[in-house]
Amino acid sequence: MIEITNLVKRYGDIKAVNGISFTVNDGEVLGFLGPNGAGKSTTMNIITGYLSSTSGSVKVNGHDILEEPDLAKKCIGYLPEMPPLYFDMTVLEYLNFICDLKKVPKNERKEQLASILSMVKIVDMADRLIGNLSKGYKQRVGIAQALVGNPDILILDEPTVGLDPNQILEIRKLIRKLAQKHTVILSSHILSEVQAVCDRVVIINKGKVAAIDTITDLSTKLSGSTKLSLSFKGPEKDVVNNLRSIPGVTNVVSVVSNADTSIHQVEITAQSDSKSDVRASVFYTMSKGGWPMLEFRSLDPTLEEIFLSITSA
Amino acid sequence: MLAIYKRELASYFRSPVGYVAMALFSFLSGFLFINQYGDGMVNISTEIMSLTSFFVVIIPVITMGLFAEDKKRGTEVIFYTNPISMFEVVLGKFFAAITLIAILFINVFIHMIITAFSGGVVNVGTWGSVIVYFCLAILFTSIGVFASSISDTQIVSAIICFVTILVIQLLKTVSTLASAGVTSLLSSSVFKLEPDAINRASNNVANAIAWFSPFTKTQDFRYGVFSISPLVFCLSMALLFLFLTYRILEKKRWSQK
Numbered sequence: 001m002i003e004i005t006n007l008v009k010r011y012g013d014i015k016a017v018n019g020i021s022f023t024v025n026d027g028e029v030l031g032f033l034g035p036n037g038a039g040k041s042t043t044m045n046i047i048t049g050y051l052s053s054t055s056g057s058v059k060v061n062g063h064d065i066l067e068e069p070d071l072a073k074k075c076i077g078y079l080p081e082m083p084p085l086y087f088d089m090t091v092l093e094y095l096n097f098i099c100d101l102k103k104v105p106k107n108e109r110k111e112q113l114a115s116i117l118s119m120v121k122i123v124d125m126a127d128r129l130i131g132n133l134s135k136g137y138k139q140r141v142g143i144a145q146a147l148v149g150n151p152d153i154l155i156l157d158e159p160t161v162g163l164d165p166n167q168i169l170e171i172r173k174l175i176r177k178l179a180q181k182h183t184v185i186l187s188s189h190i191l192s193e194v195q196a197v198c199d200r201v202v203i204i205n206k207g208k209v210a211a212i213d214t215i216t217d218l219s220t221k222l223s224g225s226t227k228l229s230l231s232f233k234g235p236e237k238d239v240v241n242n243l244r245s246i247p248g249v250t251n252v253v254s255v256v257s258n259a260d261t262s263i264h265q266v267e268i269t270a271q272s273d274s275k276s277d278v279r280a281s282v283f284y285t286m287s288k289g290g291w292p293m294l295e296f297r298s299l300d301p302t303l304e305e306i307f308l309s310i311t312s313a
Numbered sequence: 314m315l316a317i318y319k320r321e322l323a324s325y326f327r328s329p330v331g332y333v334a335m336a337l338f339s340f341l342s343g344f345l346f347i348n349q350y351g352d353g354m355v356n357i358s359t360e361i362m363s364l365t366s367f368f369v370v371i372i373p374v375i376t377m378g379l380f381a382e383d384k385k386r387g388t389e390v391i392f393y394t395n396p397i398s399m400f401e402v403v404l405g406k407f408f409a410a411i412t413l414i415a416i417l418f419i420n421v422f423i424h425m426i427i428t429a430f431s432g433g434v435v436n437v438g439t440w441g442s443v444i445v446y447f448c449l450a451i452l453f454t455s456i457g458v459f460a461s462s463i464s465d466t467q468i469v470s471a472i473i474c475f476v477t478i479l480v481i482q483l484l485k486t487v488s489t490l491a492s493a494g495v496t497s498l499l500s501s502s503v504f505k506l507e508p509d510a511i512n513r514a515s516n517n518v519a520n521a522i523a524w525f526s527p528f529t530k531t532q533d534f535r536y537g538v539f540s541i542s543p544l545v546f547c548l549s550m551a552l553l554f555l556f557l558t559y560r561i562l563e564k565k566r567w568s569q570k
Contacts, residue, residue, distance in 0.1 A: 010569050050393040052566050070396040078394045082387040086320075088327040100316030101395040 001026050002047060002153065002181070007056035009042050016042045017053070018207035026036055026041045026152070029179045031198030032187035035311055039207040040187045041081060044157050047185075048078040061152065074102070077151040081158050084143025087131030091122060094130055095148060101148035112150065120144045120174060136167035143174065153183045160193060172197055191307055205311045207212075218306050227299035228268040228279065229255070234291030236264045242285050243268060263294065317397075317405025317411075321379070325413050334374055338417040341367055346424045346490050355433035357425050357533040361442040364421070365528075368453050369478045375413055376457025377471035378405045380562070391394045393566065400559045407458050407555060415451045441534035448547040452527055453478050456553035484526035492519035 002024040009017040017039045024030050034040045037222045045051040047058050049065045049072065056290050058065045061073040086094055097114070099109050117123045120140040125133060130141060139159060146154055159175065175197050178184060188194050194201055195215055203211045211218060232239060236257050243252045256265040270278040281294075286293050314403045325331035332557075345360045383389040392402045421443075460474035461467075478489065492515040499511045523529060525551075530543035 012570055048394045050390055050566070053568060073394060073396045076394070078390070080390050083391045084386070084388040086324070086386070086388060088324060089320075097316060097320050098391070098395075100319070101391065101397055103396065244422065 001061060002045075002185070003057075003059040004047065004058050005057050005059075006171075007043065007046060008054045008056065009039075009046060009051065019056070020204065020207070020209050021056075022202050022209060022212055024153075024185060025126055025181060026183055028200060029175075029184045029186065029198045031194035031201040032185055032195055032204070033189065033191065033201055034187075034204040034210075034309065035189060038204050038311075039155055040189075040204065043204070044078075044155055044185070044187060045080075048155055049073055049075055050078075050080075074149065076151070077146030077154045079142045079146045079154075079159055081161070083132040083138055083145070085130045085138060085141060085145075089131065090127050090129055091133075091144075092231045094141065098145050098148045104149050112148070116144050116147045119177070121170075130268065136163050136170070136244060137177045137295070139163060139167070139171065140174075143171075143178075145182075147178075151182070153185070154178060155185045157187050158189070160188070160190065166225050168193075203307065203310055210310045214239075215306075226270050228270065228282070229265065229295070229297050229299050230268060230282065230286075230293065231263065231265045231295035232286060232291050232293050233261075233263050234289065235262070236266075239264070239286070239289065239291055240266060242289060243282065246281045246285060249279070265295075267299070284290070314397075314401040314405045314408075315523065317375065317392075317402050318409050321406050321409035322412055323353065325409070330374065330378065331413060334371060334413065335417060337374075338364075338367075338371065339420050339562055342371075342420045346427075355428045355431075357421070357428055357433070357435060357439045358442040358510060358563060361421060361439075361446050364536060365446055365449050368449060368481065369475060369482060370415075371414075372450075372453045372457045373460075373471040373474040375410050376454060376474060377467040378461065379410065379458055380461040380471045380558075381464055381467045392562075403462075403555055403559050403562070407454060409545070410454045410458065411451060414454065415447075437537040438535050441537055444539075444544075445531040445534045448531060448544060449527055450549045452547045452554075453481075455551035455558075459554040459558045459561070462561045463525050472555075481526065482528065484523060485529065488519040488522035488526075491522055492516065 004023070005021050007017050007020045008015060020039070020043055032040055032044070033094070042051065046053045049069055052066060058072075060072040061075045063075070065072045066302065075284065081171065086097075092113070095113055096109070104112060110142070118128055120143050122137060122140050122144060125137055125141075130138065133141065143156070143159065146156070147207070160171050164263065168270060172193060175184065179197070186194065198215070200212070200214050201218065202209060230243075236254065240252050240254065243249060243266070249268055251269040253267045253269075254264065255267050258264065268278070268282065279298075282296070283293070315522040325334075342360065342364055345363050346355070349355045349359065380389070383392070413427065425435050425439065427433075456477050457470075457474040461470040464473060495515040495518045496511055499506055499514055515553065527543065527547055530546055533540070534543075
């Protein structure tokens with residue numbers, strides 16, 4: 001568990017982090033979102049002890065990062081934005097070096113390294129020089145490095161940046177696998193990634209927490225209404241008027257209308273707090289009128305929309 | 314500390330640095346040895362003392378990458394985010410550099426063995442020279458470690474280290490220049506001083522500057538005259554520079570600029 005209270009980091013006159021507080025629960029995957037320069041990396045650097053805060057405190061499993069740094073750092077595996085790799089070492093030499101630093105007992109070392117290598121799928125690369133590996137493999141070695149010593153908490157700073165789509169999918173799969181045994185904090189400005197992997201998101205903007213919630217709660221909270229998209233065959237005017245009369249529906253907007261085929265698409269806005277689900281009423285209205293429904297789906301706001309509305313506000 | 318030490322020492326031999334230093338040192342020491350051997354009179358002390366004047370080239374090469382390289386590659390994060398104290402990191406890197414210097418010195422031991430078997434001079438003064446050699450090596454390496462920690466690029470840290478060692482080597486000249494400057498300054502009619510007082514002042518300035526020279530402090534060791542104060546001087550100066558390095562590295566964590 002990580003408790004962050006009122007964290008401030010000042011660089012000259014600029015407050016890179018300005019009073020951030022949140023808690024990361026055990027076993028959770030927390031997405032850490034924000035535009036470039038929002039203070040994501042600074043916050044992560046403070047949590048891991050790389051930087052110190054101007055004020056505020058970070059407690060990792062109950063250990064303050066400044067007062068009991070060794071105990072706190074033992075609980076954390078950190079993958080910085082730029083993986084800290086020595087290009088002149090082989091993968092195995094490098095991981096052994098990290099084992100030395102993290103004081104992994106000699107008798108556990110072989111077993112632990114074997115399981116890490118197979119988990120991040122770099123068994124074949126174990127004896128290659130890190131400098132000769134591709135970017136995706138370097139990133140994996142970076143993750144392997146964070147896993148040494150079996151820390152409870154993994155902090156990954158933009159782990160998929162600069163990778164090709166295949167590698168991104170692989171790394172995401174890996175993160176999901178890691179999330180089963182570790183608490184993970186994942187920073188990213190790629191929203192779909194956070195959506196795919198995380199239980200909860202913290203959105204920060206200009207050094208402050210803009211929102212903390214699950215992705216589904218965030219979307220309803222923000223819009224206050226649900227949106228539905230409907231394609232149908234039939235007279236557009238009649239249908240729209242009928243739909244408007246359904247209780248709970250606040251607006252119906254035509255999106256695509258094609259007079260030749262009389263296939264139309266509309267967007268229905270309904271109050272999300274109304275007890276009755278408007279979707280059933282929409283169905284019965286359409287069926288009563290004898291207008292076939294060709295497509296019917298709900299339009300949840302994507303994280304992109306949430307993100308934009310929060311960070312631009 | 315041992316982890317850092319092992320990695321750093323091995324990395325000298327993963328890159329050309331270790332081999333270049335070995336080649337350079339073998340050439341220099343071999344040249345100095347053969348030069349005397351040809352004359353039919355070999356004194357290893359002379360060889361060792363001549364070698365100390367090449368520290369100005371060798372030490373910057375050995376120490377320039379110690380911290381500058383980590384900063385450039387972003388690997389310094391490892392030291393800050395793992396359960397290890399920054400002073401251990403400094404000591405680990407320092408001892409790795411000292412070990413490389415000791416490995417280079419094997420050449421000289423071979424020359425000593427050859428000399429001893431062919432009837433040359435290997436006496437207590439020779440061992441005194443060895444002590445001086447390592448005292449100076451420790452002092453200059455700590456300066457190199459410090460230079461590496463204050464710069465982000467190897468070249469800049471090498472230059473800082475080179476210039477510092479050069480100034481220390483030339484302290485005798487520097488002190489003469491400074492005393493001449495003091496003399497000419499005090500001789501001006503503004504002060505109206507006795508020539509005797511001017512002499513004393515300029516002598517004091519020269520002595521004060523020369524006091525810092527580790528070379529003059531240790532010059533009697535090669536004749537078998539030992540004293541503890543030069544050793545204390547070198548080691549405490551080295552400790553001072555290592556401590557400053559530690560503070561520089563810690564400062565990065567706290568810096569608010």
